[in-house]
Amino acid sequence: MKKKLPLSIFEIVAYSILALLALWGLVYIALGFSCSFISVKSDLYKANQSFGALGFLYQGLIILAVSAVVAVVVLLIHAKTSDREYEKNQRRAARLAKETPNVVDVEATSTESAE
Numbered sequence: 001m002k003k004k005l006p007l008s009i010f011e012i013v014a015y016s017i018l019a020l021l022a023l024w025g026l027v028y029i030a031l032g033f034s035c036s037f038i039s040v041k042s043d044l045y046k047a048n049q050s051f052g053a054l055g056f057l058y059q060g061l062i063i064l065a066v067s068a069v070v071a072v073v074v075l076l077i078h079a080k081t082s083d084r085e086y087e088k089n090q091r092r093a094a095r096l097a098k099e100t101p102n103v104v105d106v107e108a109t110s111t112e113s114a115e
Helices: 009-037 043-050 055-099
Strands: none
Touching: 009 043, 009 055, 043 055
16 A cells, blocks of 8 residues: 655645745845844945835745745645545545444343243
8 A cells, every 4th residue: 555645745845945935034034123223334234225115124024924825825725635535534434334234243142041
């Protein structure tokens, strides 16, 4: 019998990519926080200003939120397929239990009393 992985290959790849995306968002958030405490003449502050209207902090929050939403969607898809498999196995077990006759091992004893 083939041994089944708890996660599919798609899920392993998706979770790995989403973890890297979330890490990227966390790095941007850390850079955004550090830009608030660094002097104006530093290269990091200038990069934050030239990065766009949002800066490192808010773009990091957006990246982190997107990765979390996509991870939840992948989790919901996996939960739906695993529930289908579980229900299929339950129906199969009930069908097999109904097909097998109930065999009872009983010993016959006499009910008459010896007088």
